[in-house]
Amino acid sequence: xxxxxxxxxxxxxxxxxxxxxxxxxxxxxxxxxxxxxxxxxxxxxxxxxxxxxxxxxxxxxxxxxxxxxxxxxxxxxxxxxxxxxxxxxxxxxxxxxxxxxxxxxxxxxxxxxxxxxxxxxxxxxxxxxxxxxxxxxxxxxxxxxxxxxxxxxxxxxxxxxxxxxxxxxxxxxxxxxxxxxxxxxxxxxxxxxxxxxxxxxxxxxxxxxxxxxxxxxxxxxxxxxxxxxxxxxxxxxxxxxxxxxxxxxxxxxxxxxxxxx
Amino acid sequence: xxxxxxxxxxxxxxxxxxxxxxxxxxxxxxxxxxxxxxxxxxxxxxxxxxxxxxxxxxxxxxxxxxxxxxxxxxxxxxxxxxxxxxxxxxxxxxxxxxxxxxxxxxxxxxxxxxxxxxxxxxxxxxxxxxxxxxxxxxxxxxxxxxxxxxxxxxxxxxxxxxxxxxxxxxxxxxxxxxxxxxxxxxxxxxxxxxxxxxxxxxxxxxxxx
Numbered sequence: 002x003x004x005x006x007x008x009x010x011x012x013x014x015x016x017x018x019x020x021x022x023x024x025x026x027x028x029x030x031x032x033x034x035x036x037x038x039x040x041x042x043x044x045x046x047x048x049x050x051x052x053x054x055x056x057x058x059x060x061x062x063x064x065x066x067x068x069x070x071x072x073x074x075x076x077x078x079x080x081x082x083x084x085x086x087x088x089x090x091x092x093x094x095x096x097x098x099x100x101x102x103x104x105x106x107x108x109x110x111x112x113x114x115x116x117x118x119x120x121x122x123x124x125x126x127x128x129x130x131x132x133x134x135x136x137x138x139x140x141x142x143x144x145x146x147x148x149x150x151x152x153x154x155x156x157x158x159x160x161x162x163x164x165x166x167x168x169x170x171x172x173x174x175x176x177x178x179x180x181x182x183x184x185x186x187x188x189x190x191x192x193x194x195x196x197x198x199x200x201x202x203x204x205x206x207x208x209x210x211x212x213x214x215x216x217x218x219x220x221x222x223x224x225x226x227x228x229x230x231x232x233x234x235x236x237x238x239x240x241x242x243x244x245x246x247x248x249x250x251x252x253x254x255x256x257x258x259x260x261x262x
Numbered sequence: 263x264x265x266x267x268x269x270x271x272x273x274x275x276x277x278x279x280x281x282x283x284x285x286x287x288x289x290x291x292x293x294x295x296x297x298x299x300x301x302x303x304x305x306x307x308x309x310x311x312x313x314x315x316x317x318x319x320x321x322x323x324x325x326x327x328x329x330x331x332x333x334x335x336x337x338x339x340x341x342x343x344x345x346x347x348x349x350x351x352x353x354x355x356x357x358x359x360x361x362x363x364x365x366x367x368x369x370x371x372x373x374x375x376x377x378x379x380x381x382x383x384x385x386x387x388x389x390x391x392x393x394x395x396x397x398x399x400x401x402x403x404x405x406x407x408x409x410x411x412x413x414x415x416x417x418x419x420x421x422x423x424x425x426x427x428x429x430x431x432x433x434x435x436x437x438x439x440x441x442x443x444x445x446x447x448x449x450x451x452x453x454x455x456x457x458x459x460x461x462x463x464x465x466x467x468x469x470x471x
Contacts, residue, residue, distance in 0.1 A: 104357050
């Protein structure tokens, strides 16, 4: 891979992102809106739930509002990063193909996009974490941020997969909203999880490990190595599939002798 | 590949299911030749071009080129939220022009194209803010930036005003005099005298027009 090519592509991708002002406004307002709604609607009563990633016997009792704030933070990061990732891989696919025809390697284009995506995931996680601090101070704040970043990683890989499979934006948005809504927005809520009939299924959904990392870190000082490893494996699996599809879709059959370049 | 041919497509077949689009299509371009392919909508022109460019695999046949190819797609395929200048920079990187020893030579080529097709005043404008004609000028200029030996143009002058159309042909003739080969694919040809060879794509066959 050639550094100048990757650097140019990454800079151009960032410029394109920065010029999408409406998306930037949503990026800053959605977490604030989510947190505000939760703090206005949830009571401060105590709720008890199991920490599934620690053991089925580990039960904590915390404020329902605080628990929901953590939980909605994961959902906000998941929603934003999956949308961004889908947009990143779906948008400009024809002109990216033209660039490949002109001499870019698909690996250089996708690597540049992944670098930009990683930076955005870190920024969004820190931003959502900073907003969370306005509402309450979690037990182990850096690891809560790490949990948000893991949610961003797993969901952005899911967004890449959706963007690689689906050509049109509407279908992509539906696939993201449906999954993130039912997964992050409902099934991973520890209160629901405690009563769920089929916990195994919930453990296989994208938001399981990142939610566990954030919840455990917010209210206990237990280690979160399992959710970290789980998130990385899960996200990497999604990433590999989406990369395989991306490369397959971007392949170009060059004639013998020299071609465009 | 025949002796003097710069670009050659041999015995290309392509079908979509039972629908045969191209039947044993062969095409050859010599150095300094302008070749035209005309055909009605749905005749298979875009399919043939995609195969020539490697964007689509043929069922049979092969394409051989002995030079650097430049391709101008029918639709303006550009980065809409980048400026004209940024699009040039991105494509200059793709062509490997920024790796050359004379670092700014591609910028000279860019400025020449901006001047020649008279859209230099839009250099710092976002592509999304440009008119259809100006986008088409940029679309064409990006295919010319690296001075290709073979130029493949899909409906290159759609959206051009008369003056730009004339400038396009004058530029093409200039390239021809430098020994470059040009393939123009269009649904309409106004002036047959511009072409050294003109073919018509009918029912999947390429015939002399």
